[in-house]
Amino acid sequence: xxxxxxxxxxxxxxxxxxxxxxxxxxxQLPAHRHPFPHHDALIANLEILxxxxxxxxxxxxxxxxxxxxxxxxxxxxxxxNYAKHLEEVLADKGIHHGNLVAEIHKAGIFLKATSSLxxxxxxxxxxxxxxxxxxxxxxxxxxxxxxRDIAAADALSYVAGYCxxxxxxxxxxxxxxxxxxxxxxxxxxxxxxxxxxxxxPGNLNLSISVNGKIRQQANTKDLILGxxxxxxxxxxxxxxxxxxxxxxxTPQGVGPVRPGDVMLASLERVGEMRVEVSAA
Ligand code: MN
Numbered sequence: 001x002x003x004x005x006x007x008x009x010x011x012x013x014x015x016x017x018x019x020x021x022x023x024x025x026x027x028q029l030p031a032h033r034h035p036f037p038h039h040d041a042l043i044a045n046l047e048i049l050x051x052x053x054x055x056x057x058x059x060x061x062x063x064x065x066x067x068x069x070x071x072x073x074x075x076x077x078x079x080x081n082y083a084k085h086l087e088e089v090l091a092d093k094g095i096h097h098g099n100l101v102a103e104i105h106k107a108g109i110f111l112k113a114t115s116s117l118x119x120x121x122x123x124x125x126x127x128x129x130x131x132x133x134x135x136x137x138x139x140x141x142x143x144x145x146x147x148r149d150i151a152a153a154d155a156l157s158y159v160a161g162y163c164x165x166x167x168x169x170x171x172x173x174x175x176x177x178x179x180x181x182x183x184x185x186x187x188x189x190x191x192x193x194x195x196x197x198x199x200x201p202g203n204l205n206l207s208i209s210v211n212g213k214i215r216q217q218a219n220t221k222d223l224i225l226g227x228x229x230x231x232x233x234x235x236x237x238x239x240x241x242x243x244x245x246x247x248x249x250t251p252q253g254v255g256p257v258r259p260g261d262v263m264l265a266s267l268e269r270v271g272e273m274r275v276e277v278s279a280a
Contacts, residue, residue: 002193006121040073067118072244074238077247081230082222084251126278126279132256155235216254263276
């Protein structure tokens with residue numbers, strides 16, 4: 001299934017060039033009152049969509065796509081998880097700014113603010129325009145099942161699905177969590193492709209172009225820590241909850257964007273998303 005959120009918090013399934021609007025099925029979700037759970041209620045109950053029916057379809061070209069996860073409990077992200085990106089970072093002071101940069105085994109996983117999350121239609125709104133603001137295209141994993149201390153061999157069974165993730169980044173000396181968490185600096189889309197459609201997330205082409213020029217182009221087979229290893233490692237620190245997002249790291253080719261730019265990101269077996277850049 002390709003699950004999209006769109007327009008005014010509507011939910012549907014993408015089939016070819018239309019979305020079947022299944023928003024009515026959301027009424028079946030458990031009603032939560034304060035204090036709210038640490039998970040996303042829809043991602044924890046995706047089966048309600050598999051069983052839903054509708055006659056309303058909307059042309060995909062006419063909808064505003066939102067983040068396929070509405071309420072992630074956390075957004076985890078892997079730094080420097082492609083060897084060629086590590087080489088590029090170490091070679092360019094404009095990227096590393098004197099920060100200690102190490103491969104992921106030493107650098108660990110960091111968190112981005114959940115308030116940074118948007119969908120493709122909302123666009124990226126840059127802050128601190130005097131600084132370098134970069135795109136980072138990544139395979140994004142959405143957790144579907146609660147788990148802790150998950151073995152790598154079992155890890156893929158904890159995945160709800162996959163999306164394209166953009167880990168937008170202000171370069172500079174501060175902690176990653178600050179520089180990567182302004183509003184709109186995490187883009188998830190264009191929809192969630194459920195894990196049954198992607199049995200091997202370790203062999204997917206991904207790319208991003210800016211204004212029609214390719215900037216990053218790689219394959220997830222070059223990840224230093226693959227999806228199972230990342231889930232195992234993350235879950236040795238955190239309990240993972242349905243709806244948690246894991247950005248798996250960006251390949252070589254990161255570069256700056258400016259207001260007015262248009263990014264087109266693509267991920268094999270998932271699709272493409274177009275994201276406009278403006279000034280906040
Ligand atoms: Mn990143």
